[in-house]
Amino acid sequence: MDCLATRDRLTEYAVSTLSSHDLGEVEAHLQWCAGCRKEARELREAAAMVGMSLPQSELPSELEQRVVRGVRSAAVRGHPSKGRTWVRRSLTILAAVIGILGMTTAGWLFARQQPLENQLRTSERQAKQFAERLNAFLTNLPVPSTQPHDVSRAVLITASGGPGGGGAVRVTSTHFEDIVLVTVGGLPQTGAPYRAWLAGVSGKRLYVGKLSNGDSVTEREFIDDLRLYRYVEVRDQKGRLVLKGAFNTTA
Amino acid sequence: MPPIQAQEPLSAREEAQLVAQLLLGDEDAIRDVYRRFARPVYTLGMRLLGSSEAAEELTQDVFLMAWRKAARFDTARGRLSTWLMAIAHNLAVDRLRREHGVTRPHLVFVEELPEREADEGGGAGSIESVVQRDLARRAMESLSDAERGLLVLAYLRGMTAREIAEADGIPLGTVKTRLRTALIKLRRANMKEL
Known part of the structure; x- marks a missing residue:
């Protein structure tokens, strides 16, 4: 998929309505095309504003503890090299x-x-x-x-x-x-x-x-x-x- | 890292520090991120998935995913709130795809929630949430009614551009262009507020 075809699909990519096939093709293109990747990220962030504008529901009181426990547990299991945030291709x-x-x-x-x-x-x-x-x-x-x-x-x-x-x-x-x-x-x-x-x-x-x-x-x-x-x-x-x-x- | 006031919106630098602490599994950082941003994440889960149980699972998954991908967060590319919401929407849609066994999501936007809606000022970390929501609402208000409607159909109901085109009797290309224009306007309006 070239840039033209990818950009034609980026709006629907941003709002997650692409078919699985098109999603795969678009994501494959985004792996190597920095220009399309930048646009995709910006559109996706814009789409997130729609969700953030909703009237907010109250959080269950015990959810915070479950979230903290889940992340802490994963961090203990999965961080043999804490703090090294290097990213490689x-x-x-x-x-x-x-x-x-x-x-x-x-x-x-x-x-x-x-x-x-x-x-x-x-x-x-x-x-x-x-x-x-x-x-x-x-x-x-x-x-x-x-x-x-x-x-x-x-x-x-x-x-x-x-x-x-x-x-x-x-x-x-x-x-x-x-x-x-x-x-x-x-x-x-x-x-x-x-x-x-x-x-x-x-x-x-x-x-x-x-x-x-x-x-x-x-x-x-x-x-x-x-x-x-x-x-x-x-x-x-x-x-x-x-x-x-x-x-x-x-x- | 100096302590961050839980109720105050963060600068980009503070967001970067907070995410760095999150990556280390620091409990205070996890709680801070949660208190600031869990409400819009949970709300999106409620709206898209339709139950408090599913919304709670989604919220847990979002924070776990945020920790796993924290090294990829870059404040130069966007705010922590929008990054988390993008993760949330993606995970919610993935869940719907899996549960319905279809190649694309069929979202059922829950407009009338049986759950109580929180007051604007209530709940943990609400100032950050309210500020973020206010920014988002003002950005949404910069759009025309038609543009807002299009985004709701696509983002919250999961309708494809083709389905919208057929429902409204307008060309597919026009729908795509309008959706794209709406997203770009939304982003610009939000950037102007920051």
Whole structure:
């Protein structure tokens, strides 16, 4: 989706009336387009004024204590590195994650599903790229690297007996936006471009990104809490489910 | 951080300090943010979700989400109140999507609440809430009746631009343009007040 199409949808994005499909496309565009992102933020803040202008209801007396207890409890559980409010872009953070895990995740996932020589070569190339990003990240990091809060992996298996496979890494954190990376290998070129989605138990879906060919990687940051999304789906150009998997391993 | 008077509206710098403390899980900061901003959040939950139980859950979720994303809050980009309300609206709409299993929300705006409405001056942290609401109301009053009506249909009832266009018998492009114009006017009016 280009800027023109995105801006045509930003008003409805601001008031949350976009369809799931358009929402995914718009959010994917906003990940890399600073201009549209700025406009989206301004429109959303303006929309918030509508809610703030409502006559206000009285708060239940015990709600404050429940809110305080909930946030305090989460803070105690989830802040191993209190006060470090650094924010990094997804690729560098993912590189750090992969490095911290002590494995070339993408390569490992590819190798597990696709032991063909050409796909392993792809894996090795990507592993090298990730390692380079990791080094750059660690070099620039102002504080010692710390393990992100939750890192989960999913192995994607074929949904219909066809070729191909893949994997996904999901990072949820209090310090930066939640991130997901989806990588595929060995999928037929005839089905490209493929699209990756996250799905929640309730059926809600979040668009991750486009996979331009059968051996690709896509990643994205989300404002949403990705812990609510357990499943990964990869669909072909006609929307048919080709790969699926579930996050179930905490590193 | 010096103590912040709970009843006084915050400067942008004080908001940044407060959010920094919130990120650390500081109890005083959590209470301060709650007392200042929980009422409009809870009100929105009541209006969109229709029950005090759902509104309470939403309020808890909003503050938890605010803590999780506190590192992303930037006062240069907007006020804490609008940031929290954007989170609240987004979470409320997400909840409606999940519960109804549809690709977009079907909001039922609860116009006649069975719950009691608080007096303007009542309740914890009310001065901040009243000030924020007053700013929002004045910004809304800068719009025409038609513009206000459009925003209510979209933001509070969840109607798409296409549905509004069909209901009112006007072109889709016109609805989109009017909605956009209304939001821009609203933002400008609010910025002028700050």
